[in-house]
Amino acid sequence: GAVVSQHPSRVICKSGTSVKIECRSLDFQATTMFWYRQFPKQSLMLMATSNEGSKATYEQGVEKDKFLINHASLTLSTLTVTSAHPEDSSFYICSARTGGGWGAYEQFFGPGTRLTVL
Amino acid sequence: TQLLEQSPQFLSIQEGENLTVYCNSSSVFSSLQWYRQEPGEGPVLLVTVVTGGEVKKLKRLTFQFGDARKDSSLHITAAQPGDTGLYLCASRNNAGNMLTFGGGTRLMVKP
Numbered sequence: 001g002a003v004v005s006q007h008p009s010r011v012i013c014k015s016g017t018s019v020k021i022e023c024r025s026l027d028f029q030a031t032t033m034f035w036y037r038q039f040p041k042q043s044l045m046l047m048a049t050s051n052e053g054s055k056a057t058y059e060q061g062v063e064k065d066k067f068l069i070n071h072a073s074l075t076l077s078t079l080t081v082t083s084a085h086p087e088d089s090s091f092y093i094c095s096a097r098t099g100g101g102w103g104a105y106e107q108f109f110g111p112g113t114r115l116t117v118l
Numbered sequence: 119t120q121l122l123e124q125s126p127q128f129l130s131i132q133e134g135e136n137l138t139v140y141c142n143s144s145s146v147f148s149s150l151q152w153y154r155q156e157p158g159e160g161p162v163l164l165v166t167v168v169t170g171g172e173v174k175k176l177k178r179l180t181f182q183f184g185d186a187r188k189d190s191s192l193h194i195t196a197a198q199p200g201d202t203g204l205y206l207c208a209s210r211n212n213a214g215n216m217l218t219f220g221g222g223t224r225l226m227v228k229p
Contacts, residue, residue: 034216043219044161046216091158107217
């Protein structure tokens with residue numbers, strides 16, 4: 001399957017700072033990338049859908065000014081957690097979708113980034 | 119958005135036992151995927167089922183899609199400690215361009 005990488009894998013920051021997480025599709029072009037958030041012992045919750053060259057679509061309850069998403073190229077999307085607070089501590093997972101019509105695409109997941117805000 | 123309910127939420131068994139995990143919805147699935155996620159990693163796709171009544175096998179894992187395409191099950195035979203992880207079912211939205219995940223079943227297999 002296709003490979004999706006995330007960087008960094010772990011980050012610890014102080015409250016009030018901003019943190020950028022990168023998501024890259026290594027061997028395919030991804031017109032659409034997804035950002036998920038996962039709290040301990042819970043499932044993945046979709047935060048936003050990012051399309052290359054356009055603004056991200058955020059799920060209800062997700063603050064777009066807090067979680068800035070940039071999808072500047074077909075292989076890179078970034079999530080910036082601005083003015084991070086301890087409640088933002090979580091496991092952030094990105095996913096990249098291959099092209100194709102309905103039913104012809106697959107979604108591949110990155111290894112996740114664990115953010116800890118002190 | 120289609121709601122997916124998984125049961126049980128948590129399962130702790132001894133090595134060698136069999137188990138079944140369920141994924142249900144009140145509406146019809148267009149297709150359903152099962153993922154396995156280990157701690158600190160992203161989910162990995164195990165299987166996609168599309169046709170009602172479909173059964174797929176992956177070594178000791180058997181995936182079944184209900185005839186009405188409203189439910190699915192994952193059966194593991196002779197579980198091993200390496201099967202420990204979070205099992206997630208997921209379905210696509212009507213447009214087919216987004217996945218929604220169930221709540222997950224956390225499996226622990228003790229040696």
